[in-house]
Amino acid sequence: MFVKVYSRLNKQEPFLVPAVREPLIVWVMSGEAVVEERDLDGEWVANTVTLGDFFLTRSPTPYEMRWRAIGEAPFQVMHLYLSVPLFERVAYDVLGCAAPPALRDISGGKDTQLSHLLSLIHQELTSEGKGSQLFIQGLAQTLAVHLIRNYASSEAPDDRQNALPGFKLRRAVAHLEEKLAEPFNLAQLAETVGMSEFHLSRLFKKATGLSPSRYLIRQRIARAQLLLQETDTSIIEIGMSVGYASPSHFAQVFRRETGLPPSHYRRG
Structure with missing residues (x-):
């Protein structure tokens, strides 16, 4: 439990x-x-x-x-x-x-x-x-x-033999959250979880609907949204803290994920 x-x-x-x-x-x-x-x-x-x-x-x-x-x-x-x-x-x-x-x-x-x-x-x-x-x-x-x-449902139980165990998913997510500001490294992530890169990628996507690298982007933007809402930290510093050294790249990814540039999101 x-x-x-x-x-x-x-x-x-x-x-x-x-x-x-x-x-x-x-x-x-x-x-x-x-x-x-x-x-x-x-x-x-x-x-x-x-x-x-x-x-x-x-x-x-x-x-x-x-x-x-x-x-x-x-x-x-x-x-x-x-x-x-x-x-x-x-x-x-x-x-x-x-x-x-x-x-x-x-x-x-x-x-x-x-x-x-x-x-x-x-x-x-x-x-x-x-x-x-x-x-x-x-x-x-x-x-x-x-x-x-x-x-209990009257439906037949689904086949979960190939599902990712929750403790491995939590370990993978925790690792990604610790490394938000660093370049994505699938080999390091797979080693942390104790799986091959291929199997981790396949089962991670089955569990979350996203590849590990795409999930990292979602987590980076979620952290940026929180910092924009709750702090006065500059947009440039927030972008760097979640792995984007280029302000224009951060703004581009943020707008793609949220529909708004960071400055408009903060004012909203």
């Missing part, structure tokens, strides 16, 4: 939710927001969510999300990935099947029991010096049972 808590900006630009092997739950811990989702280049679909609402996905294809917070409370969410081995063991115990079932995609759902389990997991993980690994493992198994009992 992998858990991460995010305190979100009031307005989040579109970002990719990758397709990985693990089921993903996004649980709203605080605040209220209008959250929009879409398939790549598809139409946006909006849901208004508040404390306790959740998203569930085990989508075989990547998609995009964005949101706008409502009200004064900070919009805070928890991301939780259940490991594939755990999910498979629980599926076999509950259903007697070797392959775990497909799960229905849920957007802005309400589930009191699920919220209670997620709250217990968060409390246990954040307790100072008192967290129990055994208790966490029990909660993770209980959570997997709950998902299979309540959200």
Whole structure:
């Protein structure tokens, strides 16, 4: 199980939710927001969510999300990935099947029991010096049972043997984010993840819809957008901090990705 808590900006630009092997739950811990989702280049679909609402996905294809917070409370969410081995063991115990079932995609759902389990997991993980690994493992198994009992799909499970494991994707993304200001180096990225360049490129694109180099460009521009919104740093310095020594090249890439030159984006 992998858990991460995010305190979100009031307005989040579109970002990719990758397709990985693990089921993903996004649980709203605080605040209220209008959250929009879409398939790549598809139409946006909006849901208004508040404390306790959740998203569930085990989508075989990547998609995009964005949101706008409502009200004064900070919009805070928890991301939780259940490991594939755990999910498979629980599926076999509950259903007697070797392959775990497909799960229905849920957007802005309400589930009191699920919220209670997620709250217990968060409390246990954040307790100072008192967290129990055994208790966490029990909660993770209980959570997997709950998902299979309540959200299993009648559709045949998708083939995920060739999907990129979530921990390898997270390692690759973390490496790219650390190297935003450096030239793209696929060989170094593949070595960090522990895969061949060919297999990393193929599975990374399957997970995110983008090649590693294209994903790096998206991350560079997302960082630049954040700096333009939240700092007074000069546009030239921002461009250099995300890997563009030439201001004209930075402006060209930024406009291609966002539809606006950096100066207009900052004023907006």
